[in-house]
Amino acid sequence: MTPRDLVLTGRGIRFAGRLWPCTIGRGGVRTDKREGDGATPVGTHRITGILYRPDRIAAPQPWAQPIRPGDLWSDDPDRPDYNTLVRAPYPFSHETLRRADPLYDLILLTDWNWPDATPGAGSAIFLHRWRRAGYPTEGCVAFRPDHLWQIACQITPETRLIVPPR
Structure with a gap:
């Protein structure tokens, strides 16, 4: 682990010397992730990109890519x-990325089951904004919108999401 890693703990994500509240998948944390199980997969996942809605927010990093219609x-x-x-x-x-609601206005992509996907092993493990505090995701990690923005502004292409077994 490095100080630039996002590390899931029982109380949130530890990153940049701070604890950030977050929500995880409704299926909890699992080592045997499957498509549709709602689980957040155990492992060390690289952040492979940032997607953002240019009609709603600015790019948090020069390497962020716009979400297009x-x-x-x-x-x-x-x-x-x-x-x-x-x-x-x-x-x-x-999944539609350009949504009417703001859930995917900012997405940090992970390398879970990518680039060579195993069919059925789970897809779209993103870091995105939460619906509300404590509301689980379908397997992603979700944050308060302002916290997600602050995290996105501080990560580097070397940042990893570390999800230890519970």
Whole structure:
């Protein structure tokens, strides 16, 4: 572990000398992550990118990429583009990244089951804003919007999310 890592604890994420409240997946923390189980996967996950809504917020880092209309994330384990960014029209199972609500206005991407995805092993483990304090995610790690912004402004391409077994 390095000081630039995001480390999940029982009380939140430890990062940059501070504890940041967060929520995790409704399925808890698991070593045997599967698509749709709602679990946050145990492991050391690199932060591979930042996506943001340019019509709503500024880029938190020079390497952040805008979320465009039609950007989707494939969560269909039967597709060769499973667990990757895809574009509409896309008739298979997916998550819409450019949402009406602000949930995905800022997304930190992880390398969970990427770039060579194992079908059914889980997709789209993001760090994003929470719906509200204590409300679980579908497996992602979620933060208060201002905390997510502060974290995104401080991470580097070497930052990792570390999720230890519980």
